[in-house]
Amino acid sequence: MQEMLANPAVQGGLAPFVAALTVAALFAPFRLGGLAVVAAFATAVYFIAGFTFEPLTATRKIIILGLAAPLAGIVIDFAFRPTRLEAWVLALAGAAAAAWIFWPLLAQKGLERALLPGGIAVLATAWTVGFSHSRLAEDGVRAGAAGVALGVGAGGAAILGASLTYGLYGMAVAAGAGAFLLVQMIIGKKTHAGATFMLAAALVTALLASAAMILAQVPWYAVIALALVPLAASLPVSAGAPVWLQALLLSLFGLFMAGIACALAWHAGS
């Protein structure tokens, strides 16, 4: 048993998926099925690094934000009336989160060397969070498909960029989003995603990709390719098509961009 739980495929895939599927199935009736992502992410953190926050490294800051994001999402979804400003505010919050995490590292490099990775990290996070919230969060299938592709893209690129830890966290987000999507495909009905789901999925994956760029060897242009995943998941599909077909098509659109991000990460080391 202990050996099985030490297997990276279990830690970053199977265990997070089981946790997420349970949460998605149990909480979907309360419009909280989106908590599947944080259930998956927290499960991976438990197995891979544990809930230790000293010293407060970049990775641990991402974990803190990943755990806090769905709580903020619940507040946004249930305490406020939707406004046009919401996406902008979340984008700014995403940018601030990226700056909080990466500025202490980039400040050591000097402005010239810090500008490109720092700028990419801040802008990619702001874009991914803001666009996903404004265009995908209201549609459970689009949000779920984007979550799967963002997780696979961030995870795959991180693994190819020499960080299996970030890779497993990315794959855990993909597993959580996959479980959320699977419930919708089984019941044949879209469920509520909202900021509870989308903020956590978009923020964590954008930050993981940025961290893999700054702390490992993912190239900056792979992070940009990954940021285009939400755009791919917003491409039109027939609204009358069955949920499973919509989920499949939108996932494929997103995974295509995620594949490009991974290919760029692979070729960067050549």
Added chain:
Amino acid sequence: MSSKFAAVLIAAALPLTAAAAPESFTVDPYHSFPYFEVLHLGTSSIRGHFEKISGKLVLDTAAKSGTIELAVPTSTLTTGDNDKGSRARSRDEHLRSPDFFNVAEFPTMTYKGTATKFNGDAPATLEGQLTLLGVTKPVTLTVERWKCGPDPRTQGKRYFCGGNATGAFNRSDFGMKFIVGPVSDEVKLWISVEAFRD
């Protein structure tokens, strides 16, 4: 007569007093390296080292005391696998990533130790603090083959000391928890040091 005798004694003792004063040394970066060893998949040993090190030693053989401070730039690690070949990344690149040494975030590893046991004039045991990944934990090192004397390469113009210090620690104690099991938790440490008297 007796006061003259005392004066002679004091005069004779002065050079001894001077020789017994603590002496400081600077680590020779060209002949000092920290090595590490882990077990891979419970079978073979993977060894690596850091290509650079700097530091200071203070030694007082008469008082049987000594201290050492070492700083290691973690980005200089190598295990002899720096070419990725057909793989996504090489082992050395992986070891520099946040999975292991996280060199971008923690560029320096330090060891600060105090000699607590001597074997004659040679320090035998160092008790100190290893700081790795921002975590500081005690690590005890055993000193072997310690030797001091004139440096033969300079016809004795420089005075040097050198030896090997060995020990072990669990990497998970420092937060390096990635795939503990397939890659052993225990890390064996071996620091070869030569240092010139300042």
